[in-house]
Amino acid sequence: MPSALVTGATGILGREIVAALGQDKQTWPTVYALSRSQKLEWPENVKQQQLDLTASAQEMAKELGNVQPEYIFFAAYLAEDSEEEATKVNGAMLENFLEALKITGASKHVKRVILTTGAKQYGVHLGVPKMPMEESDRWLTDSDRPPNFYYKQQHILAEQGRQQGWDWVVTYPNDVIGVAKGNFMNLATSLGIYCAITKELGQELMWPGSPAFYTKFDCFTYSRLHAKFNLWAALEQSPRVSNQAFNVVNGDVESWQNMWPKTAAKFGLKIPERMFTPDEESGTMSDAGSVTKLMAHPPLTEFAAERGLKDTKYTAQSRVEQKIDLVKWSQRSDVKAAWHRLAKREGLEQDAFEKATWGFLGFVFGRAYDIVISMNKARKAGWTGHQDTWESLSEAFDELVGEGVLPAFP
Ligand SMILES: NC(=O)c1ccc[n+]([C@@H]2O[C@H](COP(=O)([O-])OP(=O)(O)OC[C@H]3O[C@@H](n4cnc5c(N)ncnc54)[C@H](OP(=O)(O)O)[C@@H]3O)[C@@H](O)[C@H]2O)c1
Structure with missing residues (x-):
């Protein structure tokens, strides 16, 4: 054995x-x-x-x-x-x-x-x-x-x-979508707390990340x-x-244009009918947001010539755009007060907010490019596992309620 x-x-x-x-x-x-x-x-x-x-x-x-x-x-x-x-x-x-x-x-x-x-x-x-x-x-x-x-x-x-x-x-x-406490990169916990605080503030659920990425693809x-x-x-x-x-990814390809309305519904929230201003759509963020440039030569540059993409717009410097910069957001006094009120009323772990990984979530939502990952090699080797990404996120939220990190769902 x-x-x-x-x-x-x-x-x-x-x-x-x-x-x-x-x-x-x-x-x-x-x-x-x-x-x-x-x-x-x-x-x-x-x-x-x-x-x-x-x-x-x-x-x-x-x-x-x-x-x-x-x-x-x-x-x-x-x-x-x-x-x-x-x-x-x-x-x-x-x-x-x-x-x-x-x-x-x-x-x-x-x-x-x-x-x-x-x-x-x-x-x-x-x-x-x-x-x-x-x-x-x-x-x-x-x-x-x-x-x-x-x-x-x-x-x-x-x-x-x-x-x-x-x-x-x-x-x-x-x-990764999953549950852990006080770790370094935690998508579900940070997102769940963002949604719970938005609800406590009586607001609509605004996508905080890149307007471009909202309709692009990611693999979780x-x-x-x-x-x-x-x-x-x-x-x-x-x-x-x-x-x-x-x-090792779930085997589906997801987009937040699909999962954001589902996330909002899970928390009993509404999303705005028009999420972005024309300025944001063209890449200019307000003071509440931020734009960070990544490396001058993105990884695609190294594959560009052999793909017919040398010196094209596709290899331009990539950006992380945040419509709402989540680190700045997490430092706002109304946001902190909303969490303390909510955590006290619902008996949640107070320090879950401080332990949430706002910089990481801002990066994951802010990358203004697709992330598409092939599972062909594992499948050819005999792996048959698959997971619906929305179901995994929904399950992780449920688990976080059980762990005393998120309030019960409506
Ligand atoms: N999280 C994601 O979204 C993500 C995405 C893609 C890839 N990855 C990769 O997956 C790998 C695992 O990351 P993770 O996100 O699962 O990590 P994690 O949730 O942050 O957990 C780190 C683990 O390492 C342990 N550890 C840290 N320092 C240690 C030390 N000095 N001695 C013994 N144990 C120590 C921690 O133990 P304690 O709790 O006792 O400190 C904890 O169990 C990393 O290579 C990461 O880059 C993660």
């Missing part, structure tokens, strides 16, 4: 991997759930352990003495202010952890390591990428690009796997679907899976 270890067990992606392993005691009688701080409630086959992955390999080895996993799900993540620092820190966490298992001798039993990374693989944070994004797309390693910690982690994984004789799988999720990842993919990828013996990286 295989044993499993999950790092980042309290994170938005890691906790669903632990939950999925915990639910299947027959297949996974022993599961180690590792994180730095909080504890969660898990079934009896899950053993929780605190471990600081920023410690040295020797220090970690002392804590991991009795831990012998065959399958490792690495979903830990530490946000840093710069890409340089994120690369250093997240690369070292993975490398030292794998090194610690070598010191304890546990690495001899390891069969496969599944690493969670994401669509920053394709530079979705730098500007318009080549689309659809496919795993065979070449990496963005030109000297003017910032370092990418996913590249560093994938190099470490491949090298350690070669040396130690286990194989690996990497996942590329995007814009439900954290529970990602967990199912992880368990499938761990035990799948096909050579099409071993030592491979996969996009």
